[in-house]
Amino acid sequence: MQTEDRINIEIFKVVTRAIAESKNLEIMAKHLAQLLVGALEIKGATIFATNVETKELEVLGSFGLSIPYMNKGPIYISRSIKSAEKHKAVVVRDVKNTDLLQYSADAIQEGIGAIVSVPIDFSGRVIGVLRLYHHDQWDISERDLDSLFVVAEIIGLAMMYARMNHAISDVKNIVGDVHEAWLE
């Protein structure tokens, strides 16, 4: 059990800088997962994007989890740590005593004791999830949870920025392919 605050302003600055300075969302997600694992002294962290068509969570970046655990199967939004209230975090303090997990046996085998799931919101919609995995049972402090909410909001902004950036880049490539002869 641990309730002491882990994320102070110094750590928060490092985490937000990793988001702000990254030019690539894939690398940003991976670095962010590494930093959160290091700062909170936990087992692993994953950033997911929600796929509203397939109703699945897709991994954007992850750190600390084994290859078999990452390949355990599709993660369905409706079956994996679904919050009773949208936009609320879910803390699974003990994975052995919960019915919130889709792959509880895999989590136990992986050596996960507890999971914290924080929604990534953008403009009132949940576009992703930040999940943190602890070795043991875990009582995360309220203040750390608040900090994670802010981090998740910044991740949401970064995700949408990256999405816009890709859309503009795609348009540029398509326009670039139009030969001048077609414009005369």
Added chain:
Amino acid sequence: MEPQKILLPYNFSQNDQKALAFAIRTFGPLENSEVTIFHAFTPISEIEASDHQSATAKLKRRLSYLTQELTEREMALQEVRQYLISKGFHRDRVRYIFKSRKGETSAAIIEQTKDDDYDVIVLNHKPGKVTRFFTGSVFSKVVMAIRDITVCIVS
């Protein structure tokens, strides 16, 4: 069919396993086929610590322990190499590249194709993924950028 020099980008996903199975089925029976399994990893985040007692200094020290994950990934890549050998590829003709990347995965793959003369590249593609809106599709970026290589897409 002539012997082929094959590049197999590998990211430990289930789709990569499909691409691996395809490479074994298609190129395994060919004598002298040469396979390079390629994984470009994200290096551990670099942070600056103000002084060695600070929270960031402690975080920096903890991050240095986290390199274990990279060691495990490299070992897993070696296991993939052994698997290919067990499926009939000649020991001297299967190698792996495990290298750090600073940019996108697609850029690392494209750079690798320029560094070495490959005949074939085996890529996987899972349609309908939402992450491509955020990070772009590795498959389409590689296909758009490379020239004079046969591209096999496993979907």
